[in-house]
Amino acid sequence: MTAGVILAGLGLAAVGFAGRYALRQLPNVTKTVNEAMKNLPKFDMENMANSKYYKGGFDPKMNRREAALILGISPSASKQKVKDAFKKVMAVNHPDRGGSPYIASKINEAKDFLEKHSH
Structure with missing residues (x-):
């Protein structure tokens, strides 16, 4: 019984540390996503008008x-x-x-x- 409570506590602690790490990395991920979005081709209505549609x-x-x-x-x-x-x-x-x-x-x-x- 006591071992189960200790394991549950350790599991919650691990989830907490993992969440804390993920939240600290979030600004870096957001910056990387924004940089990747800048490199995508622009949506151009002129090219759409000249398409097969x-x-x-x-x-x-x-x-x-x-x-x-x-x-x-x-x-x-x-x-x-x-x-x-x-x-x-x-x-x-x-x-x-x-x-x-x-x-x-x-x-x-x-x-x-x-x-x-x-x-």
Whole structure:
């Protein structure tokens, strides 16, 4: 019984000393993290605008160009290509898998538009 109390006391003392050491090292860690953050590349909106992603929001009314951009296909794609692209894009963006319901509705709208207006 006495040995258990002594071991518990020694364990608490060890945790206390470890905590004290960690708190004393904290300023050094913070300084190191700040220096590392300075060396990271800057987030540049200009480069983001020139990336492969489309800049801007959705058009007020769906059109062939926007529908093709949403599905990632050519505006003159066949119905089969539209169907295949729809399945691929919807599999990634479906609300049941964590996607946005709004984005899913735009994907559906794009598919419907291209199927209705394709040759």
